[in-house]
Amino acid sequence: MSLLSPTYHALLREAAFTKQMLGAGATYIYAANYAFHGMYFQAFSSLSVGLERLGKLCVMLDHAIDNNGVFPTDAQMKGVGHDLTVLYSRSQSIKANRGLNFKFLQHLSDPIQISILQTLSSFAKGDRYANIDLLARGKQSKDPIEAWARLVDAVLYREKISSKKQASIEEKARQSSALDGCSFVFHTAEDGSPIESYGDAALRTLKHEAIAPYRQLLVLQIIRYWVELLCDLEMPARNVRPDDVPFFNEILGSLCNSDAYIRTRKTWNKD
8 A cells, every 4th residue: 555645645734724723713703702802813813724725725726737736836825825805716716717516605795705704814914913013013903803893793783683683682681781780890892892881791792692603604604615616626636636635525524514504503623
């Protein structure tokens, strides 16, 4: 039995590492709320790195297919950068040029999905240093948590949560405000505003519980899109490098399921 090549091992490790990053990100984005700001950064870090690496694996396989198995150079890969919106544009070109037809989403057309990509892309390109920038330069970059709250969560609550459910949430929060006279709350919301009442804290908690499944679903749909592309490139790549390309579906298959299945899970970092 021949030994597996170094290229095979590199692709295998990269795919496995990427899956773990994406699974962690999808798990944390469900749980992150005003009380756990650090969890937002865990989610953003894992998702931005995982999606970038997944997208770049697709770019590398596509290049190898058209160049007799030769992967792109370091300089060519640096040209791709950290911009997830650019990687998405590249993915659409690859898909169109190869006439691929996915089982699930053919493109990421939901405006909230685009906002997620843009927010994660900005995070990767520098917004992750927003607090350091403020301390070191007296000038803060765009706050990624505030951007997510405004561009993703607020839109999800407005568009996905029924008026009846919203009314129920507001009534429960109003009832919780009865504790304001005998309790003290001091916290900070995602947009940086102070949370100083029990009723306000309850309202934000209830809103998070309502939108968390939707934000996770959209994130996993984005992940699934790139997993489908990678798996569709697998066989053409194996044709030009038969000993070097692993079966990506065996590694990433759990991230390529129907919406109905995705909705049954909250935790994705234990596979």
